[in-house]
Amino acid sequence: MCGIVAFIGDRSAKDVLIEGLTRLEYRGYDSAGIAIIEKDKIEVFRAKGKLSILKELVADKELTASIGIGHTRWATHGKPSYENAHPHFSNHIAVVHNGIIENYLQLKEELIQKGYDFKSETDTEVIAHLIDSLYEGDLFDAVRKGIKRLKGSYAIAAISEKEPDRIVVARYDSPLVIGISEDDVFAASDIPAVLNYTREFIFLEEGDVALLRKGSIKIFNGEEEVTRESKHIDWNPVMAEKSGYKHFMLKEIYEQPRGIIDTIRGKYSLEDGKIYFGEIDFERINNIKKIVIVACGTSWHAGLIGKFYIENLARISVEVDIASEFRYRNPIIDEETLLLPISQSGETADTIAALRLSKKSGAKVVSICNVVGSTIARESDGVIYTHAGPEIGVASTKAFTTQLVSLFLFALFLAQKREKLSRDEIKWYLGELIKLPEKIELVLKHDKYIERIARDFINFKNFLYLGRHYNYPIALEGALKLKEISYIHAEGYPAGEMKHGPIALIDKDMPVFVLGTKSEIYDKILSNVEEVKARSGIVISTVTEGDEDIRGKSDYVIEVPSCIDELTPFLNSVVIQLFAYHCANLLGLDVDQPRNLAKSVTVE
Ligand code: AGP
Numbered sequence: 001m002c003g004i005v006a007f008i009g010d011r012s013a014k015d016v017l018i019e020g021l022t023r024l025e026y027r028g029y030d031s032a033g034i035a036i037i038e039k040d041k042i043e044v045f046r047a048k049g050k051l052s053i054l055k056e057l058v059a060d061k062e063l064t065a066s067i068g069i070g071h072t073r074w075a076t077h078g079k080p081s082y083e084n085a086h087p088h089f090s091n092h093i094a095v096v097h098n099g100i101i102e103n104y105l106q107l108k109e110e111l112i113q114k115g116y117d118f119k120s121e122t123d124t125e126v127i128a129h130l131i132d133s134l135y136e137g138d139l140f141d142a143v144r145k146g147i148k149r150l151k152g153s154y155a156i157a158a159i160s161e162k163e164p165d166r167i168v169v170a171r172y173d174s175p176l177v178i179g180i181s182e183d184d185v186f187a188a189s190d191i192p193a194v195l196n197y198t199r200e201f202i203f204l205e206e207g208d209v210a211l212l213r214k215g216s217i218k219i220f221n222g223e224e225e226v227t228r229e230s231k232h233i234d235w236n237p238v239m240a241e242k243s244g245y246k247h248f249m250l251k252e253i254y255e256q257p258r259g260i261i262d263t264i265r266g267k268y269s270l271e272d273g274k275i276y277f278g279e280i281d282f283e284r285i286n287n288i289k290k291i292v293i294v295a296c297g298t299s300w301h302a303g304l305i306g307k308f309y310i311e312n313l314a315r316i317s318v319e320v321d322i323a324s325e326f327r328y329r330n331p332i333i334d335e336e337t338l339l340l341p342i343s344q345s346g347e348t349a350d351t352i353a354a355l356r357l358s359k360k361s362g363a364k365v366v367s368i369c370n371v372v373g374s375t376i377a378r379e380s381d382g383v384i385y386t387h388a389g390p391e392i393g394v395a396s397t398k399a400f401t402t403q404l405v406s407l408f409l410f411a412l413f414l415a416q417k418r419e420k421l422s423r424d425e426i427k428w429y430l431g432e433l434i435k436l437p438e439k440i441e442l443v444l445k446h447d448k449y450i451e452r453i454a455r456d457f458i459n460f461k462n463f464l465y466l467g468r469h470y471n472y473p474i475a476l477e478g479a480l481k482l483k484e485i486s487y488i489h490a491e492g493y494p495a496g497e498m499k500h501g502p503i504a505l506i507d508k509d510m511p512v513f514v515l516g517t518k519s520e521i522y523d524k525i526l527s528n529v530e531e532v533k534a535r536s537g538i539v540i541s542t543v544t545e546g547d548e549d550i551r552g553k554s555d556y557v558i559e560v561p562s563c564i565d566e567l568t569p570f571l572n573s574v575v576i577q578l579f580a581y582h583c584a585n586l587l588g589l590d591v592d593q594p595r596n597l598a599k600s601v602t603v604e
Contacts (some may be wrong), residue, residue: 001389009184028074078121344372
């Protein structure tokens with residue numbers, strides 16, 4: 001999730017672009033760059049790292065240009081570096097892009113045959129060369145032809161020094177808005193970028209391509225010229241960076257359907273019932289005898305569910321270890337071990353140490369990570385990237401569900417390779433998986449209702465979360481979320497363990513959050529609810545639509561759509577995230593930056 005901005009009008013393009021990128025930096029901060037047309041020549045300024053470095057670079061540059069494009073990067077293809085920084089250019093054309101081009105390797109091959117010389121590892125440079133290869137004096141026409149060849153998601157802005165009075169933008173499955181103010185025309189990935197200049201916005205629709213000139217906008221979709229109604233947006237810039245949400249955490253909870261779509265994009269074919277993990281050289285890992293997942297905090301909870309997926313679907317034994325314990329317990333690791341570190345940041349010290357220790361013992365390392373170019377990503381033999389985009393809130397939410405979906409796909413991938421599942425069985429699982437984003441949207445509709453429930457519980461001092469099988473780790477995650485942002489003490493437990501101790505805690509002051517969605521062991525979790533009620537405990541339950549039994553026994557019920565056992569953790573995750581969020585928000589706490597915590601724990 002990068003941020004792009006473009007401008008043509010009567011102002012200093014440099015100032016407008018830098019201001020825009022400053023407002024978009026929450027979308028990515030691996031590198032930044034601008035391209036402007038100064039005296040009919042394209043000038044490009046790029047810098048690796050935070051935007052402040054680019055700002056320094058252009059600060060004393062006397063630039064009169066009033067047309068330009070800009071980009072702040074969240075790396076997906078190619079590590080954070082100067083070469084991989086946008087804008088990318090080809091002869092007289094410069095391009096910035098937000099999204100993922102799935103068929104970029106194939107297009108790259110074609111363009112290399114045509115003599116194009118690639119300077120970066122990015123999918124975006126392919127777009128610049130592709131447009132140049134199709135250019136016959138009309139940038140608008142070349143972009144429209146070029147996007148027909150692209151598969152994946154894109155929001156693009158392109159300029160050419162041969163046509164210094166126009167910008168061409170296009171979008172498909174990636175956000176792009178146009179801002180208008182008298183003769184000034186702006187385009188950006190998100191409203192915050194240009195909110196200081198205008199409140200009038202046009203939201204481009206899927207497949208729209210627009211020609212921006214001073215004081216004019218022309219939009220095409222396919223061969224048709226179309227008009228798009230403009231809307232007045234009444235936000236202030238800070239509100240806008242959170243897209244109108246009060247906290248980044250809430251915004252990131254709502255971004256989970258998008259995160260899952262982006263994470264599975266290009267990794268499966270429903271028609272063929274096949275899973276692809278181009279980033280993993282399977283030959284190097286096909287002799288593995290065991291998998292060891294290492295992680296910390298929320299990522300460790302994802303690992304526990306990963307174990308259930310891989311053992312159940314691919315029949316390989318999986319150990320799951322907390323990295324800070326793993327590194328000092330002299331674990332049995334050898335050449336037949338596949339180490340699977342899971343980390344949102346890719347910089348967690350204990351997980352890095354576990355990785356290095358295992359490599360020394362000959363293990364192969366395939367990590368699941370959200371940050372391209374991070375230490376864990378760099379030191380792994382293969383990386384499965386979660387495409388959650390930058391996660392700003394300290395409490396991990398969208399990174400968690402994108403880790404889960406990567407683990408589910410990886411389990412199907414191993415099952416496919418080891419012929420543990422037939423093509424039809426994989427097709428069936430994929431069919432269920434692609435319905436997930438919509439089902440999460442339905443759970444998000446309970447937001448206000450969950451807030452009302454939370455209002456009744458913010459004064460309690462202790463909580464117990466219970467779940468079984470795939471939802472036992474969600475009980476752990478629910479407790480962690482509540483602890484880390486509302487500071488209410490909570491414990492998560494596999495429900496079957498209750499009778500072995502925690503049931504002693506149950507009384508009218510101990511609320512119990514039960515993940516009671518339908519599953520093969522539904523009756524077991526029903527009896528756990530009855531045990532709690534028998535000791536006058538207060539029960540909040542998630543149930544599957546149409547459920548009667550657990551609903552009838554619970555004090556508060558949150559209904560989620562029905563889905564296969566393996567995918568219920570996704571729906572339950574959203575419920576426990578929203579519950580913890582509302583408790584913390586109602587208690588007036590700093591939800592995005594809770595006390596004593598850091599987004600990435602880079603020390604032991
Ligand atoms: C979760 O909400 C916390 N931020 C924390 O437990 C986190 O999951 C843990 O520090 C691991 O971080 P990582 O995924 O970046 O390695």
